[in-house]
Structure formats: structure tokens, C-alpha cells
Amino acid sequence: MENRRPSSRAKAVPARGSYRHGDLRRALLEAGLALAAEGGPEAVVLREATRRAGVAPNAAYRHFAGRQDLLEAVRRAAVAAMAEGMEAQMAALAQAGDAAQQARARLRAVGAGYLRFARTQTGLFRTAFGGSFTLASSGDPDTAGRSGMDPFQHLGHALDLLVAAGLLPAARRPGAEFLAWSTVHGLALLVIDGPLRGLAPEQVDGLAQRLLDMVERGL
Amino acid sequence: MENRRPSSRAKAVPARGSYRHGDLRRALLEAGLALAAEGGPEAVVLREATRRAGVAPNAAYRHFAGRQDLLEAVRRAAVAAMAEGMEAQMAALAQAGDAAQQARARLRAVGAGYLRFARTQTGLFRTAFGGSFTLASSGDPDTAGRSGMDPFQHLGHALDLLVAAGLLPAARRPGAEFLAWSTVHGLALLVIDGPLRGLAPEQVDGLAQRLLDMVERGL
DNA sequence: TGTACATCAGTGAACGCGCGTTCACTGATGTAC
DNA sequence: TGTACATCAGTGAACGCGCGTTCACTGATGTAC
Numbered sequence: 078m079e080n081r082r083p084s085s086r087a088k089a090v091p092a093r094g095s096y097r098h099g100d101l102r103r104a105l106l107e108a109g110l111a112l113a114a115e116g117g118p119e120a121v122v123l124r125e126a127t128r129r130a131g132v133a134p135n136a137a138y139r140h141f142a143g144r145q146d147l148l149e150a151v152r153r154a155a156v157a158a159m160a161e162g163m164e165a166q167m168a169a170l171a172q173a174g175d176a177a178q179q180a181r182a183r184l185r186a187v188g189a190g191y192l193r194f195a196r197t198q199t200g201l202f203r204t205a206f207g208g209s210f211t212l213a214s215s216g217d218p219d220t221a222g223r224s225g226m227d228p229f230q231h232l233g234h235a236l237d238l239l240v241a242a243g244l245l246p247a248a249r250r251p252g253a254e255f256l257a258w259s260t261v262h263g264l265a266l267l268v269i270d271g272p273l274r275g276l277a278p279e280q281v282d283g284l285a286q287r288l289l290d291m292v293e294r295g296l
Numbered sequence: 297m298e299n300r301r302p303s304s305r306a307k308a309v310p311a312r313g314s315y316r317h318g319d320l321r322r323a324l325l326e327a328g329l330a331l332a333a334e335g336g337p338e339a340v341v342l343r344e345a346t347r348r349a350g351v352a353p354n355a356a357y358r359h360f361a362g363r364q365d366l367l368e369a370v371r372r373a374a375v376a377a378m379a380e381g382m383e384a385q386m387a388a389l390a391q392a393g394d395a396a397q398q399a400r401a402r403l404r405a406v407g408a409g410y411l412r413f414a415r416t417q418t419g420l421f422r423t424a425f426g427g428s429f430t431l432a433s434s435g436d437p438d439t440a441g442r443s444g445m446d447p448f449q450h451l452g453h454a455l456d457l458l459v460a461a462g463l464l465p466a467a468r469r470p471g472a473e474f475l476a477w478s479t480v481h482g483l484a485l486l487v488i489d490g491p492l493r494g495l496a497p498e499q500v501d502g503l504a505q506r507l508l509d510m511v512e513r514g515l
Numbered sequence: 516t517g518t519a520c521a522t523c524a525g526t527g528a529a530c531g532c533g534c535g536t537t538c539a540c541t542g543a544t545g546t547a548c
Numbered sequence: 549t550g551t552a553c554a555t556c557a558g559t560g561a562a563c564g565c566g567c568g569t570t571c572a573c574t575g576a577t578g579t580a581c
Contacts, residue, residue, distance in 0.1 A: 098525075123568065135569075136525045144568060212491040229491075255483070255492060256507050262490075263482025264474070271481075272431040272448075273474060288475050295514025317558075342535065354536075355558050363535060 102140040104130040109151040110201070117203040121148045153219035155205035158198065160222030163190035163231050180238040185289050187235045188261045191228065192285050195265035196278070202269065206262065232257060245296060253296060260292050321359040323349040328370040329420070336422040340367045372438035374424035377417065379441030382409035382450050399457040404508050406454045407480045410447065411504050414484035415497065421488065425481065451477060464515055472515060479511050 098104065108129040112120045123144045124134045141147040166186045174182070195202040212229055220227040226234065232254050239245040245253065267273045268281055276284075317323065327348040331339045342363045346353045360366040385405040393401070414421040431448055439446040445453065451473050458464040464472065486492045487500055495503075 101524075122566085124566075132524095133526050134567095135527090135571095138569080139524055206490070209489045209493075210491070211493075252503060252506070255486065255503060256510055259482035259486055259507060260479045260510075261482065262485060263478035263480065266481060266485065267474060267478055270428045271425070272429070274428075274430075284471060284474060287471070288478060291475055291479075291511070291514030293514075295510030295512075320557075341533085343533075351557095352559050353534095354538095354560090357536080358557055 098130070098132060098136075101130060101132060101136065104132075105137055105140060105147060106150055106154065109147050110154055113151050113155060113204040114198065114200040117200045118148060118152070118208055120200070121151050121204070123147060150219075152204055152210070153217070155201040156220040156227060157222055158201055159191070159194045159205055159228050160220070160224070160226060160231065162194040162198070163187055163228055164222045164224055166190035166193065167231075175242075176238075177242040177244055180235070180242040180244060181293065183238055184235040184257075184293070187228075187231050188257070188289050188292070189285060190231075191261050192265055192268070192281070195269055196281065199269050202265065206265075229254065229258075239296075249296065256296065257292055260288060264288055317349070317351060317355075320349060320351060320355065323351075324356055324359060324366060325369055325373065328366050329373055332370050332374060332423040333417065333419040336419045337367060337371070337427055339419070340370050340423070342366060369438075371423055371429070372436070374420040375439040375446060376441055377420055378410070378413045378424055379439070379443070379445060379447050379450065381413040381417070382406055382447055383441045383443055385409035385412065386450075394461075395457075396461040396463055399454070399461040399463060400512065402457055403454040403476075403512070406447075406450050407476070407508050407511070408504065409450075410480050411484055411487070411500070414488055415500065418488050421484065425484075448473065448477075458515075468515065475515065476511055479507060483507055 105126050108126040109121050111129070112122065112125060121144075123137050123141075126147065127134045127137050130136075137147065141150065163186070166189055167183060170179075170182050170186055172179075215230070217227070218225075221230075224231075236245065236250060236253050236257070240247050240250050264273075264285065268276065273281070273284070324345050327345040328340050330348070331341065331344060340363075342356050343353045345366065346356050349355075356366065360369065382405070385408055386402060389398075389401050389405055391398075434449070436446070437444075440449075443450075455464065455469060455472050455476070459466050459469050483492075483504065487495065492500070492503070
């Protein structure tokens with residue numbers, strides 16, 4: 078089952094293979110993601126990524142400007158992974174109920190998806206949102222899930238639906254994403270890095286539900 | 297104005313001076329705090345602390361087991377500094393109003409103190425609560441402010457007053473500190489490390505007020 | 516179809532960096548007699 | 549009060565570490581003729 082040489086460009090399946098390695102850029106990115114998943118952003122180490130890709134350390138410089146550049150690419154991919162986690166959570170939603178019920182369920186799914194991702198993919202979460210980070214410029218495909226939306230856009234959309242359903246006064250809509258985000262972000266960090274570290278998943282879920290109740294009531 | 301030799305133990309003022317340096321442990325701790333204030337926890341570097349104390353690198357090992365031990369001491373001191381920030385915020389409170397008004401004002405002061413500390417002492421905040429951290433064992437004097445309470449105890453106390461004033465159903469009291477903390481912690485991080493980084497202090501205050509409104513209403 | 520050439524992905528070796536930490540020491544102090 | 553001794557805070561030199569990054573290279577590929 079050895080690789081045949083591509084006649085001109087071929088191999089067909091990967092959009093754009095590179096010459097020697099096949100697709101070193103992708104391999105490095107995936108190694109970086111694995112490192113991030115294992116140990117968070119500071120574990121994304123150039124030399125280790127090249128090691129895992131089976132390549133000399135400096136080969137990375139053909140595809141990334143340096144360590145920082147690789148880390149940034151990994152970060153975007155981690156954000157996209159979070160978006161997909163949220164989408165999975167929303168897909169599991171019942172389609173029943175009126176617009177109001179659906180809007181509320183959607184907002185909760187966004188929050189629950191955030192927390193679930195933080196809990197189950199802690200390394201990636203810390204890479205995406207753990208340290209210094211900025212909002213992706215809207216529409217960056219690297220940070221979007223399958224739906225084409227990034228996590229922040231999902232949150233904004235859920236809040237828009239809440240307004241449309243008459244559950245959130247339009248006057249309170251501006252900036253509401255930051256209030257909701259703060260809340261859930263804070264709990265996520267308390268759970269993964271803070272004093273709530275040891276909590277059983279069910280206990281975390283309980284807290285999360287109360288927190289989301291609080292947001293709904295308070296918003 | 298040269299130092300006279302102490303006759304037996306003397307120098308009197310510092311509780312327990314060490315022999316050669318005067319009080320190297322304290323000097324290292326303070327250098328560590330300065331480093332943390334400038335660059336957060338990862339800036340707390342043993343060699344640099346000794347450099348600032350004017351001492352050989354390995355001298356630190358007379359007073360700390362190693363880098364981790366120094367960092368931990370710095371962390372506790374940073375937590376205590378936050379407690380004092382909260383206390384300052386509470387001291388500025390009007391004593392007027394009934395118990396209900398006072399209880400609410402107190403909770404807001406705790407939250408506002410937290411956010412203010414995060415904004416004005418970012419490096420120390422990140423050292424205290426930025427990475428992995430655990431709750432101090434209750435009553436640890438190293439993490440307490442002048443009042444003898446640490447930040448978490450201040451929050452708990454404010455919530456107790458809220459219950460006493462009849463503003464928070466006792467049934468909802470258990471775990472409420474984690475909900476309130478999450479909320480404020482999340483906003484703090486969004487402001488210092490996240491997408492809200494560029495915001496003017498007044499805008500942050502505006503968001504903070506809305507957030508605290510939300511907590512009060514939602515709790 | 517066949518040969519000469521240009522491209523550029525990956526190589527191999529080496530750098531300087533600052534870090535935390537260990538070792539055997541030295542010399543000012545406090546204490547026993 | 550005066551001398552001998554023990555203590556132990558701080559010294560000086562050195563370590564190994566893995567990192568990111570640079571250099572001049574090599575050799576498989578794609579392309580021009």
C-alpha cells in the first residue's frame with residue numbers, strides 16, 4: 078500500500094498537498110492541536126510539533142513564520158472546534174414548542190455547549206479562551222464551525238432570537254452577549270482551573286443550570 | 297547613617313530579621329510581588345527576584361524550597377491584596393439606609409472591588425486568580441486583608457447579609473457564591489485578557505453595573 | 516519523448532538564551548566556656 | 549571579660565535543559581525547451 082507518485086498534482090483528495098511530506102502544514106497544525114489538547118497553549122511547542130510530524134525542527138519555517146504563528150493557527154482551530162461543540166448541543170434540541178421556548182432552549186444550548194467544551198476539551202478551551210484572545214474578525218472561516226458561525230456569533234444569534242420571541246427587551250439587547258459570556262466564561266474557569274475543579278460532572282451541571290436560570294431571569 | 301550591629305537580636309522593628317541581608321525572605325517576596333505586578337505569575341522568576349534583592353541566585357534556597365514555593369507565597373500575598381482592595385471599596389460605602397439597602401450595597405462593593413482590582417492590578421490579579429488556584433484553607437492569615445477575611449469570605453459574608461435582610465431566599469443561599477463569583481470573574485477576564493480589553497474604564501463600569509444588576513435580579 | 520534547469524520543501528548542525536538547581540565553600544554572627 | 553567553636557546565611561562556579569531560530573546545504577519534483 079505504498080504511495081504512488083502523483084502524475085502532475087493529483088492525490089486528488091487533499092485540496093493541496095505539499096511536495097515532500099504530503100501536507101506538512103496540516104500535519105504540524107494537527108500536531109499542534111494535539112499538544113494544545115494535552116497541555117493547553119504553552120504546550121504548543123514548535124520542536125515537539127515537528128518531532129511528531131517526523132520532520133526536522135526548522136522545516137516548520139516553510140509553513141509558519143514561527144512558533145507564535147503556529148500557535149495562532151492552533152487557536153483558531155480550537156475556536157472552530159468549540160463552535161462545532163455548540164452546534165452539536167443545538168442539534169440535540171427538540172424542535173417542539175413555540176418560538177419563546179425554542180429561543181430559550183437555544184440560549185441554554187449555547188451556554189451548555191461552552192461549558193461542556195471547557196470541561197471535556199480543557200486544553201483546547203484554554204488555548205482558545207484561556208489566555209489573551211481577541212474576537213475573530215467576523216466571518217473568519219478558520220474560527221467557524223460547520224454552520225459558518227463562530228461561538229460568539231452563535232451567542233449573538235441566540236440572543237437575537239430571544240428578542241424576536243419577546244423574551245428580552247430590545248433596549249437590553251446591546252452588550253447582552255458580554256454579560257452572558259462573562260457568566261458562563263467565569264464558571265468554566267472556576268471549574269477547570271479554580272476551586273470547583275474537583276466537582277463531579279453532575280454537580281457542575283447543576284451549577285450550570287442555576288447559572289443559566291440566573292442569566293435568563295436577570296437579563 | 298551606617299547600620300550599627302545589633303547587640304543580641306535587636307533592630308527591634310522587623311519581627312525577625314535574618315543575619316546577613318537583614319530580611320532576605322521578605323525582600324524576595326517583595327521582589328516577587330513586584331514581578332507579578334509587572335508581568336503576572338510567569339514573570340515570577342527566581343533568578344530575577346534574587347537579582348533585585350542584590351543576592352546570589354542560590355541564596356533564595358535558604359528561604360524558599362524553590363521557584364514554585366516562592367510563587368505560592370507571592371500568590372497568597374496577591375490574594376490578600378485583593379481582600380484589602382475589597383475592604384477599601386466597602387469602607388467607602390455610606391452607612392445610611394436600611395439593612396436591605398446596606399446588604400445590597402455591600403454585595404456590589406465586593407463585586408466592584410474584584411473588578412477594580414482586576415483592572416488596576418492586572419498582574420497581581422492574574423497571579424492570584426489567573427491560572428490554577430485553590431481556595432485558601434479558611435483562616436489562612438497570608439491570604440486575608442486587614443479585616444482577617446479573604447476575598448471569598450467577603451463574598452460569603454455579603455451573601456449572608458442578603459439572606460438576613462430577606463433579599464435572598466435561604467434555599468438559594470447554598471452555592472450562591474459560586475454563581476456570583478463566576479459572573480464577576482468572567483467579566484474580569486474578558487476585560488483584562490479578552491475582547492473587552494480596549495474598553496474605557498467608564499464603559500467597563502457600565503457593564504459591571506449591568507452585570508451586578510443581573511446577579512441581584514437573577515439570584 | 517528526452518534532456519537541462521530552476522524551484523523550494525525538508526536537512527543537519529549549530530547558536531545563544533535564561534532558566535532552575537546543585538555543589539563545596541566562606542565568613543560574620545551568636546553562644547559556650 | 550575574653551577566647552574557641554558551631555552555626556548557617558549568603559557565595560561562586562558550574563550543570564543540563566529544551567527552547568526558538570539561523571545558516572548553508574541537498575535532492576526530489578515540476579517545467580521549459
